[in-house]
Amino acid sequence: MATNRVADAEPMMQRALAITEKRFGPDHPAVARQLDILAALLRTTNRRKEAETHLRRALNIDEKSLGGDHPIVAYDLRGLAMALQGSDHPEEAEPLLRRALAIHEKSLGTDHLLTGGTLEGLALALYGLNRLDEAKPYFRRALAILDKNLGPTHPYVAFTLNNLAVLSAEQGNWTEAAALGQRAKRVLISRRAEQGNDRSGHARALLASNSVALRAHARAVFRANASDTSAREEGFELAQWALQTGAADALAQVSVRFAKGNGPLADLVRKRQEFIVNRQGEMRRLDSATGLADKPKAEEARVAVAGLDKQLDAVDARLSIEFKDYAELANPKPLTIAAARALLRPNEALMLFLHVPQPEVPRLAEEVLAWVLTKEAVHWRSIPLGIRSLSDRVAALRCGLDRSSWDSASEWPEETALEKQRIAEQQARRDRCKKLLGLEVSSTDWPPFDLAGAHELYQALLAPFEDVTRSKHLIIVPSGPLTNLPFHVLVTQPPDPALVAMARYRRAAWLALRQSVTVLPSVGSLQALRKLAPSQAKKPYIAFGNPLLVGPSGNDKRAWDKQACRSDTALLATARGTVRGGVSLRAIDLAELRAQAPLPETADELCVVAKMLGSLRQERESVWLGERATEGNVKALSREGTLARYKVIHFATHGLLSGESEAILSARAEPALVLTPPKDDTPAAELAEDDGLLTASEVAQLRLDADWVVLSACNTAAGEKGDAEALSGLARAFFYAKARALLVSHWYVSSVAAVKLTTKAFAELEARPNIGRAEALRRSMVDLIQRGSAQDAHPAMWAPFVLVGEGGR
Structure with missing residues (x-):
């Protein structure tokens, strides 16, 4: 449970309870202990009624067997x-x-530790009943006992400090709340430093579990004295600790791995990362085998873990001797404001957004804290937007961008439980959009984008800083619902109510018309990226696309006709507008994967880009289409070192969310790219190497040296859990594999739009290398808005892509 693997723990606990009941009988104290343990787990998953039932049974057993005054009864x-x-x-x-x-x-x-825990519980109960003045002295007594018994740096001490800080904030004592929060932060950070090389993930899990508390502390610091320079610095540090996402961690690992080139340190750190990944997998296998009482497999996993620990010990010993600065590199700390500003160029503005949710008992208003850093100035302010309001506003904008939100599921297959779940999820998406926009939209219509709502959000988020950011390239570190917002669709001026239809979009004052935007997973990722040496790759471009798919009918062979580049590759207007996305991967067979919609137009997309970058003369090596666009070929090119020779790597295919890739062969529920499926009679051993899905975990094992990876596939910026953390999906994996910047999509992408946007962006960068990737993408968007067809002006066409990573060069 310390590593948040609740799903693995519950079946083991249920089995332990059954064994104990069988051995000792249903009313034995040993049964009560198992009930307590299981109830604690159920509470972590918010199954409080089930937990209550188990706990009442445990209390009844212990009162009868031990007496009403026994400590266990307490x-x-x-x-x-x-x-x-x-x-x-x-x-x-x-x-x-x-x-x-x-x-x-x-x-x-x-003064006993258990007495302190009970005092804490009583204080929490009184706090929940809004009896704050009564609760406070119990919190203080509990804190003194915990500090005495466990020491001032124990996580339980931080927990109590957090509770006291929230209570003080609700009493309006922001100075006291800030001081308590600062003490709690020191505890959390010291634990992370102590466990910097831990292999179980405990230290990281501790920090992640305190993300809400760190956000609350940042707010307390702001409320206590926002104008104070040290307070602003403290808040900036707290925000960075609170926003340590998977993508940010992966990017830091890449920086460590390659900061000193491809020499001995790079090899050693890469080896250590691979050992840790393997160890985590063996630990999951051990937990699973233990829960199933499979002794041989459990022992096999234990032996594997022990072997990996020996290998890790050897690597750590070498690192500590041969590379003494590794510890500092491997455990990066948040940047100071001065350090972050030093990384910025004169034409850049760094914007950090931290949403502060309500505590469990909602008595404080939610808000967003925002920092803006430029070479010239630093600004810090609060934006009065709650997470529910912000989430609804962003979702409403996306309803006008992602056409798949309006897809009807009435004719979708519903034979299996997964298919029924998929239908229910789609219906919920559609119903939410109907509620947010207050209207019904056909799946064949263009979704109505709320220009007024986009302007209101611009006024709330960006307008307060317009005087210092207007002429600059925006580097944005979002959080919460803002991770799902493509900022370039915000509107800087009120829309003209006299305009109708597509003219509304052609004439709108999009932020993209004025400024380029880059998204980063963390502030520290800017330092990690800018420390990376330029790519040593010499070859310009390699691409994969047009997988051999036959569509739902089973006989759509259009993909077979485009397995090589044509001579008239400049004729983009002929590309067919298939929508990439919405793949129905709900059956455990290759036939279902093969039955997805073919994407022959992606061949045109990749061939045109290859021609523009001068790679078409080596088509066989640089453009992998149809039967050659396989997962096995991608992995082989990586192993041979070929992929690491290309500056730009481009995938044009269906992209899957983690739920959509569920139950395909090995049932790995993670994001993936669809490549040409293998034959039906492929042996199981070979499917492990190539099952037609290049998943995030497989991407992370590739060896790249790319300046830019283009993912012109749907939803590749979405996170592993769907849309909660929009940078922790395939983007995280490509960062880990050493990509400096990604061009990724926020929603299901029109193939025609993907062709126009990517080719124009590359053309701009080819003609003017000094403008940087973010500006090249912006110019591509502007061209589509102002000089494309009437439909191209709709943001669903020109706005799906976001640049993640290094956009300034």
């Missing part, structure tokens, strides 16, 4: 009270906790 009372606090009758928790406190003080003493 433990039961406390656990039951904690479950009741999240129920419909939280007031029942207080008397249980007071009884437990009396038992502990009598049997264990007033």
Whole structure:
């Protein structure tokens, strides 16, 4: 549970309970202990009613067998009270906790650790009932006991400090809240430093579990004294700790791995990362085997873990001796404001957004804290937008961008449970858009983009800083719902109500018309990227696309006709507008994968780009289409070192969210790119190498040296859990593999739009290398808005791509 692997833990706990009941009988104290453990897990998944049932049974067993004043009974009372606090009758928790406190003080003493825990529980119960003045002294007593028994740097001490800080904030004492939060932060950061090389993920899990508290502390610092320079610095640091996403961590790992080139350090760090990934996999295998009582497989996994630990010990010993600065590189700290500003160029502005959610008991308003850094100035302010309001606003804009939001699922297959789930999810998407926009839209219509809403969001997020950012390239580090917002669709001026149809979009004052935008997963990623030496790759371009897919009918052979580049590759207007996305991967067979819509127009897309970059003369080596666009070929090119010789790597195909790739062969629920599926009779051993899906975990194992990876496939910026963290999907994997910048899509991409945007962006960069990737993409968007067809002016066509990574060069 310390590493958030609850799904793995529950079946093991259920089995342990069954074994204990069978051995000792249903009313034995040992059964009560197993019930307590299982209830604690259920509470972490918000299944409080189930937890309450188990806890009441445990209390009844212990009272009968041990007596009403036994310390274990106090433990039961406390656990039951904690479950009741999240129920419909939280007031029942207080008397249980007071009884437990009396038992502990009598049997264990007033300074015992368990007494402190019960004091904390009572304080939380009173806090939940809005009796803040009564709760505070109990929190303070608990803090003193925890500090005495566990030491000032224990995570439990940080937990109590966090609770006290929230209470102080709700009382309006922001200075005290900020001071308490600063103490809690020191605890969390010290634990991370102590466990910097841990292999279980405990230190990272601790920091992640305190993300909300770190955000609250940043707000307290702002409220206490926003104008103070040290307070601004403290808030900036807190924000960076709170926003440590998977993509940011991966980018830091890439920087470590390659910061000193491709020499001995790079090889050694790469080896260590591979060992850790393998160890995590073996630990999952061990947990699974233990839960299933499979002793041979469990022992096999234990042996594998022990072997990997020996290998890691050897690598760590070499690193500590041969590369003494590795620890600092491997455990990067947040950048100071001065350090971040030093990385910026005169024409750049760094914008960091931190959403601060409500605490569990919502008595403080939500808000967004925003920092803007330029060479000339630093600004910090609060934006009064709650996460629900912000989420709804972003979702409403996306309803006008992603045409798949309006797809009807009425004719989708619904034979399996997964197919029914997919239909329910799509219906929920459609219903939410109908509710947010207040209208019905046919899946064949252009979705109505809310220009007024886009302007309102611009006014809230960017307009307050317009005087210092207007002429600059924006480098944005988003959080929360803002990770799903392509900022270039914000509108800088009120829309003209007299304009109708596509003219509304052609004449809108899009941010993209004025400024280029780059997205970063973290502030530190700017340093990581700018420390990277320029790519040593000499070859300009390699591309993969047009996988051999036959469509739902099973006989659509258009992809077979475009397995090589044509002589008239400049004729882009003939490209057919298939929508890339929405793949229905819900059956465990290759036939279902092969039945996805073919994408023959992607051959045109890749061939035109190859021609523009002068790679078409080596078509066999640089453009991999049809039967050659396989997962096996991509992996082989990586192993041979061929992929690492290309500056630009381009994938033009279907992109899958993690749920959409679920249940394909090995059932790996993670984002993926669709490549040409293997034959039906392919042996299982070969499917492990090539099953037609290049998943995120497989991308992370590629060896690249790319300046730019283009993913002109749908939703490749979406996160592993769908859309919660929009940079932690395939983007994370490509960062890990050593891509400096990604051009990724936010929603299902029209093939025609993908062709126009990518080829124009490359043409701009080819003609003017000094403008940088972000500006090249912006000019491509502007060209489509101002000089494309009437439909091209709709943001669904020109706005799907976002540049992630280094956009300034």
